[in-house]
Amino acid sequence: MTEYLMGGAGGFAMNQNFAPQEIDQIVRAQSAARSIARKNVRDQLHGDSLHGADLSVMEREFEKGDLEVQTLLRGNRVRRFKAFEALPVPQPTVRLS
């Protein structure tokens, strides 16, 4: 997470590569944090649905180079108890204001 690490392909080594490269470690951490948050929520749902979900991601470097990704997923757990009638197809509107 340091500037040096995030620079990835930078540096002045003989085998330096000036092409942009994906930083795999961070991508894996970010993806895993989101995946686990969703999995934990699903485990609590037991067949119900989560509506209006909000996913917030925070990251911090707690030691030089060590990145911590925190993901918080929250929403409303809802259960369908009867068949519903879908709303009419939404119509385009022109607002006069």
Added chain:
Amino acid sequence: MSLRSETPIDVAADVRLAASGATVASAGTSMTSDLSIDEEFNLHAIGWEPVELVSGVSVVSIPAGMWNWGQGEIAGATEAHALAFKNAIDRIEKEAGAAGGQGVVGVHIERTVHSTHVEISLLGTAVRPVALKRVELNHVFVSDLSARDFARLMVAGWEPLGLATGASFVYAPRRSVGAVFQQQTQNIELTNFTEAMYSARESAMARMQESALALGGTGVVEVKVVEGPMSFATHAIKFVSWGTVVRLAASSHQLVQPTTVVSLNDAAVAFDAATLE
């Protein structure tokens, strides 16, 4: 009704599985979505349903020394931005397909450009036709249209095909010392910035159009644009644009007459109610 998980959470195993790129768990019968209730019902009105909250992330490094002196386009930054967008879109498509979705709507795009790297994060809700038997993985679309706009689009006979993006980072060369002294008492256009902005815009918009054509689209809607200098590189101009690629799926456009709405929620009070008799 217990909200606690009945199965212990094995975080280490989940991390390994998630890091391998595989889906952590099948969606089962539970559905997660960041759509509002209205939006879900709008989807049902056109025969679609939400399936799962999906995301795609990419972080790409920008080679060192890119933001210093130079002329023309900053190729390393432009390529890094394009690669990050492409990878993030690929990942969210893959997640949506694995969850049984035929597309993703309402995609929130978070993009950050640092001096050393570009971060792109996409988050949206995978959706599918209610009667869908099998997902066509080659045709999973990603769209930043809201579910409501997606429903309107489909009703009008159009379909979304994916996200088109274009970006360009261009140097705004510094003026010579002589020019700075000569112009310091004049109100004069800084043509280096103007030209850099035009150059970045032309390149970014052309790239967005190219990516739209590559998806087989005939247009891009809901285009968003971000432009200007960056805090860490005041002599570089960025121009980034993205939008949803669409094409006419029906034999002809279905005319949907717009409804006129007069809002009664005007915040400005035109008269004082206490003065009324």
